[in-house]
Amino acid sequence: MIKLLTENKTLLITRAKFGFTILFVYVTLFELVLPVNKILPRPTLLWESLLSVWKDYNLIFELSVTTLVVYSSIIIGYLLVWLTRIPMFKLLSYFGDGFSNMRIFRYFPAFFYAVIFAFWFPESITAEFFFALVAVTFYMIVSIKENLETITDSHLVVANNLKISGKKLFGEIFWKNLQPAVFNSILKIHYFVWILILVFEYVGDYAGLGHVYNQALVYNDFAGLFSQAIYIALLIWFGDSVIKFTKSKIIYWEN
Amino acid sequence: MSRLFEIKNLSKEFTDSTGFVNKLFFDLNFSFTEGITTILAPVGSGKTTLLKIIAGLQNPTSGNVLTESESLIFIPSQYSIFPWLNVKDNIIYDLKDIDVREFKRVIEIVGLDGYEDHFPKSINSGFVFRVALARSIIRKPDLILVDEPFTDLNPTVLIKILQLVRKIWETESIPVLVGTTNISSALFLSDKIFLMQKNPGAIIYETDVKFNSGRDINLFNQPDFIEKKLKLESEINSLESSKLHKFIM
Numbered sequence A: 001m002i003k004l005l006t007e008n009k010t011l012l013i014t015r016a017k018f019g020f021t022i023l024f025v026y027v028t029l030f031e032l033v034l035p036v037n038k039i040l041p042r043p044t045l046l047w048e049s050l051l052s053v054w055k056d057y058n059l060i061f062e063l064s065v066t067t068l069v070v071y072s073s074i075i076i077g078y079l080l081v082w083l084t085r086i087p088m089f090k091l092l093s094y095f096g097d098g099f100s101n102m103r104i105f106r107y108f109p110a111f112f113y114a115v116i117f118a119f120w121f122p123e124s125i126t127a128e129f130f131f132a133l134v135a136v137t138f139y140m141i142v143s144i145k146e147n148l149e150t151i152t153d154s155h156l157v158v159a160n161n162l163k164i165s166g167k168k169l170f171g172e173i174f175w176k177n178l179q180p181a182v183f184n185s186i187l188k189i190h191y192f193v194w195i196l197i198l199v200f201e202y203v204g205d206y207a208g209l210g211h212v213y214n215q216a217l218v219y220n221d222f223a224g225l226f227s228q229a230i231y232i233a234l235l236i237w238f239g240d241s242v243i244k245f246t247k248s249k250i251i252y253w254e255n
Numbered sequence B: 001m002s003r004l005f006e007i008k009n010l011s012k013e014f015t016d017s018t019g020f021v022n023k024l025f026f027d028l029n030f031s032f033t034e035g036i037t038t039i040l041a042p043v044g045s046g047k048t049t050l051l052k053i054i055a056g057l058q059n060p061t062s063g064n065v066l067t068e069s070e071s072l073i074f075i076p077s078q079y080s081i082f083p084w085l086n087v088k089d090n091i092i093y094d095l096k097d098i099d100v101r102e103f104k105r106v107i108e109i110v111g112l113d114g115y116e117d118h119f120p121k122s123i124n125s126g127f128v129f130r131v132a133l134a135r136s137i138i139r140k141p142d143l144i145l146v147d148e149p150f151t152d153l154n155p156t157v158l159i160k161i162l163q164l165v166r167k168i169w170e171t172e173s174i175p176v177l178v179g180t181t182n183i184s185s186a187l188f189l190s191d192k193i194f195l196m197q198k199n200p201g202a203i204i205y206e207t208d209v210k211f212n213s214g215r216d217i218n219l220f221n222q223p224d225f226i227e228k229k230l231k232l233e234s235e236i237n238s239l240e241s242s243k244l245h246k247f248i249m
Helices: A002-033 A043-056 A059-083 A085-107 A110-120 A125-150 A153-161 A166-204 A209-218 A222-250 B047-054 B087-091 B100-109 B125-137 B155-172 B183-189 B217-221 B223-237
Strands: B005-015 B021-032 B036-040 B062-066 B072-075 B143-147 B176-180 B192-197 B202-208
Touching (some): A002 A043, A043 A059, A043 A222, A059 A085, A059 A125, A059 A166, A059 A222, A085 A166, A110 A125, A125 A166, A153 A166, A153 B072, A166 A222, A209 A222, B005 B047, B021 B047, B021 B192, B021 B202, B036 B155, B047 B143, B047 B176, B072 B125, B087 B100, B087 B125, B100 B125, B100 B155, B125 B143, B125 B155, B155 B176, B176 B183, B183 B217, B183 B223, B192 B223
Parallel strands (some): B036 B176, B072 B143, B143 B176
Antiparallel strands (some): B005 B021, B005 B062
């Protein structure tokens, strides 16, 4: 425990040192040496923008839209996978090869789907939500399919030997074996969904942080772009931490 | 009901990707009944498959397992307990009627009293085996089949586990069939040993095991134990190297 705390403390100090160094270089370079440039905004301008962007772009509303779409799609996608796990595991076990063929869709660039959805359903937050939900659910199912073979063989042998019902076999033993993989896929797709939704909103130019980005570009608000990026990064970092925390609570046997 | 198990002309073949037919074991014939029986066999001889066939978890290519017993519990070599359940829930997993007194009696027999709320990750592999054993005993089977239970155990834990398996037979009267590569453990534990070769798997020697002294740590130094071990080793050493690789002496 003491060793762990010391390691964490050392890591924190290292990160803080790195952060302060970057900040020092940034302030020195762009406040004093190159105050007018097209690389990064002046620190004082960025600071002002961090405060004013909330009012200028109605950021609370736009941020709420994007955050709600991203996290509700992840939560509902997870619940959908959980609710349909028994028929899904059966289907994937018997017809998984057919599903594997759908992996071809992975090779299309992600923004293509965002653009096409925004084109099909203009000015619709519902469409945006369904777009995110489909992406999240599809990714989780792909991850489950890919991890079916990692189910501990002796668990299946024991289940067979103890004559466990199919419902319990798929609903509990399969699910508990695959749950860590599902959470790992959520951690991966979390960032991916943010990008997809931001592209969707940017192209649709109707609501959300992507729409705000579009506006900032239209107004040539260089500092605004950066301050929004900082808020988005903080949100993604916070979301990531919440998902990791939830994982540690739900997948308690791996701690 | 008789608890006689007769293995008749049992064979198992696998066809690999090139179409080559690999005979894992061929025309096995042996029988066993009460007590602790061990199949002492080298790695790759098909003892796990044989145990699974006897337990009804796999089908043989040909031959039969003749028995009137229906309730057979197989304990796989690793990870046979569910990591998301605590010790208690693992033991009573999927049991419809749970007799609390019987549960307490079983956990006392296997030495898990006080560990009911622990999770598998927090207990060592010796305890994991105890959980698997308790889950088997509480179901009152006609036979417990144990696949290679002695790997990853330090000598002190190993002796305790061996004594525990003996206790299961002596106090619960549940016959146990063990598959192992470990000669000393097999001798310490068993009432009967079948020695099996590989390429293909076949029973080459069988012996009843009885000792004048009790089965405790001193048994390993007793003359009759050493004599029996030497006899088994000489049987193993009489085989070609491809048929005996690899035993734990």
